[in-house]
Amino acid sequence: MDKSRFEVAADRLRWYCDPAPFDFGCTEDLAPLHEFIGQDRAIRAIEFGLSMERDGYNIYLSGLTGTGKTSVAKTYIQKLILEREERGETYRVSDWCYIYNFAHVDRPRMVELPRGAGREFRDNIGGLLQRLKRDLAKAFSSEDYKTQRKELVEEGQARQREIFGELRTEAQKKGFLIQMTQAGAALVPLKDGKALSQEEFMALEQGQQKAFEVARNELRKNLEAVFEDAQELERETAEKLQESDRGVAEFTISRLFEKLSGKYSDSADIVQYLADLKSYTLDRTDTFKAQQEEKSEAVLVLPTIQSQYGSDPFVPFQVNVFVDNGA
16 A cells, blocks of 8 residues: 555644734734624523513523633623613612521522622621620620529539438438449448348348338339439429520620611511521520530530531521622
8 A cells, every 4th residue: 555645744734824914913902802702602592581581581501611601691791781771771780699598498598689788798697607606605604604504503403412311311210321323323221320231131030121121112212203303403404504595695696686687677588587597596505605514513404406407507607699799
């Protein structure tokens, strides 16, 4: 096979542009090109879509990154706005934000704000969160708060000691000692003020053993009732502590939310969002505390409801500026 006919000269392997037809010396002398080359069909589709002045119509752009989708859309939207303004038509350009939906956590709510106010709203909510963290941490670390909390805890503990003391006195009168073990409370029989071992108890006469068993059964019922009372006292103490925390938080944060609600009083959706956000904050005061409760406060804390906000408890404070028409 003769391959020579496929040979190409080296000087023909590269394309050379002849500059002679151009009437400019440098591309900097040229005016910028505002048209989008090679996108005629896409541009006609955008123009057609923008001409549909009815609800329910949208324009969806797809394509590779860097092909100018966003630039085309912005250019023609701005062109449409200018044309309408020249004709004296009113055309409202707004910012749109997604905010947390406390009623349906998987469906964010959308709120409309004046042009350029979306980022400001987002920053205001972010600033609110920082103020809440700072002010609540300060409130929950104050000496007044610690003193009030200590008094509530000590009051509950004193009542517990009182009812257990009464039971111990009753048990001693009936010849028993109450011993606390890992398995719970044990009623140990006494003889001459001394606790009996299992062997010593078994060495007693049958009549004495039976008398001890009868008394033990009566005391066991009383012991169960006392433990129920103690658990109720712990629950009441925990509720008082939560009420105290909520009161401190309410006093600390109310002015912050009132100020923002006043700023956005024209938007019912934002006012409601701020009200929900305040309730959420008051329900989760433990999240904002700067330190753990003192170890001396040995009370049973009420079980915390499983969080539906994921691992980040501050998700409800996040604002997504979905449409930003600010400068």
